[in-house]
Amino acid sequence: MSSTPVGMSSPQRRSFRWWHSLPVLLVLGVVITWSQMPGHGEETGAGSKHETASTTSKLGGEIPEVEVIHPRKGGIERTTVQPGSVYAFESVDLYSMVSGYLKSQTVDIGSRVKKGEVIAEIDVPREKNAVELAAAMLEQAKAKALQAAAKVDAMDAERETAVATVAQTEADIDRLSSSLRLAESQYTRIKSLFERNAVPQSVVDENLNAVQAAKAAEKTAHLTVQTAKAKLAGAVARVEEAKADVIEAQASVRVAETQLGKAQVDLGYAQILAPFDGLVTRRNFHPSAFVRAASAGGDQPLLTVVRTDLMRVVVRVPDRDVVLTNPGDPAVVTIDGIGSREFRGKVSRIADSEDHQTRTMRVEIDLENPDRLLREGMYGRATIGLETLSERLTLPTACVLERSGKRQGVVQVVRDGKVERIKVELGADNGTLVEIDSGINPDDDVVLRSKSVLEPGMTVSPKLSG
Template sequence: MRRIVVIAVVAVIGLAGVLLYKRNGSESAAAAATAGGGRGSVRPPMPVEFAPVTRGPVAERSTIVGTLIGAATVEAVPKVNGRLQQVNVRLGDPVRRGQAIAKVEDREIREQVNQAEAAFKVSDATIRQREADLKLAQTNLERNRSLLDRQLLPRQTYDDTDARHQAAVAQLDLARAQHAQSKARLDELRINLSNTVISSPVDGFIGKRYLDPGAAVSPNAPVVSVVDIRTVRMVVNVVEKEVKRLSNGMEAQVQVDAFPGEKFVGRVGRIAPVFDPQTRTAEMEIEVPNQGYRLKPGMYARVELTLDSRPNALTLPRAAIVELEGKSGVFVASGPAPASSATQAPGTAPALTARFVPVVLGIRDADVVEVTSGVTEGMRVITTGALALKDGDRIVASGSGGRRGGDAPPGGARQGGER
């Protein structure tokens, strides 16, 4: 019995020692955690930059790229078969409408014209002869009719005279038909002769030269192409959401790499009434007056269209806009952040708190965006660092190390409190 009591006492003493050891260890760990981790348990403030909400002009623009083409490109083709005798123009030469630019050999056609002119003269002389014959036959017929009426001429003689008169009428009709035929033939050959001269169909410049003298030509073989570049065009594709904001006559600013920094003013000429089912875009044509012919077909160009504009809108930098829980908004600074006093280093400004303010956005350009509600003019919003923030984060103005008098927004706490 005594042995059992001794064993029980020893067990109790050992258990008490273990419990005391664990308690002391836990308290030491807690104290160490408090002493060593007190400084690291609070996240340091994030450095940010601010920008003011201001009023000013803002314009939403769309930039589209494309290739310049001429207002018209027409190929000059011969109207007759033959061999090219000469070409009067070279690549790039300016030409006027109707100007002779090439010629087809015309020796055979000239011979045919000469023969047709001779035949026409013969037919003309034949008509005069037949007219004289008819006049004589008419006189004889009238005289014999008078004699027949007085019974001074046999009936047979009168009938012979009448037959000769009718023959004269028929011969004159035939001569006139032959005369018309020869004239038509002559006119046709003269047209063919004139068609040996190939003229420019439009005002413009020689864009391409396809054939040289000596080549066989036909109405299916163009000799040169003429490009009208008094006005140049761009045909571009426009997405659905922009088409409704465009209209004929709208101004377009065009830039090309050949003239850096220079803008050419054009206009929207036409907008297609249908969309491409594959790309969901519609074709639009931009027309640009080409004074001095500086713009050339084939140049790569960028066209800028102003879709909407405001002359005096409330604006803020685009860098300030963030999306939080499906809402557009900005971050502003409010009063000192919790625990900032306990961790504030001597000689530095207290950390502020970032507060998310929802805003309603309007039109945008490359740098700023219109705000229709949510902020007021003069408020300062966070730009640099805004994308990394959450509502309630501790912040400090960058560029000053958090010193008093740094870039913290004047009255930031009041603005945040008002929001």
């Protein structure tokens, strides 16, 4: 067995020692490299050195920079943008109410008309004759009414005469009764004298005849009073009859006046008047053409007149916006054929009812049209303001990372240089901005965008969006 001289190593021992020294060499290399890095060993309190340190992580990587934004106050003005069609504020088809030949027509398509202007006239000779006949009948009825009134006066006079006759005959009865009593007293006295042979029989007979004559005269007076009263009753009846004749004659006058008025109305229908200031957009007849009355089957109007100084835009608002749409809401209308010009107005009226098939509600917007650029049938879009701005906070929709349910979401906020995930309650969303009802404050740094994937608790460098 051989031995190895002292002070010399065998090949195995030399190999063993090199292997154990390799980790030490690696550590020394890392230490030397780290010690030679820029900024190593310098003061952390210096300004430039602090910036360098703040942009390096504990592991030696760069801190990611994120773009942040502050929530803005003011909320979202909720609007609805819907297609709309332009209609004339008023449109009237003018029909004839009488049949006849079109005598004249002073307007044509495109003519401007004024309210009450005669724009067409129909020749109606029968209606003219009817007016003349009704006027003559009215005069006749008035004459009969005058005659009846005069008859009443005559009957009143006759009645007054009868009353006077009755009074006179009744007075005659009193006078004759007094004469009878005088004759009877005279007869009694003469008869007493005859019994005493103071007077002859002939004197008694004369007084007796006087008594009988007085009785006959009184009886005749009573009959005369009865006759006078009968005549009075007849006169009173004739007065009432005359008064009834007056009422009948006055009724005939009113009937004649009504007939005359109807004939005049029918004759007035021969003139077609403009119902308002507007524009003629349609005509169907030319002068000398026969026009049939609408009541006699005429189905074509002579003319169509529309009002153009004020137009109405009809919009169909969908179900989701119906409850927010009210008269007075501001509206801006743009028309495809006019360009970028905006017509501003307000919601004038709503149907307050949805169509069962389309689930939309009719909404009308009145627009002034002084320069007459708006024409019936034009098409465009109406933007209706449904809700005004509020004090709610708003963020770009890109800030909301997660949405759970209809009103819940998550945003990332940088606080003390670290990322936090905050649950927020969402409000209205117009596709660009979203309202935040709760969860964040106006001075929070909300992450808008980042080039790196952010995790809760990660250190970041916030940069306010310009």
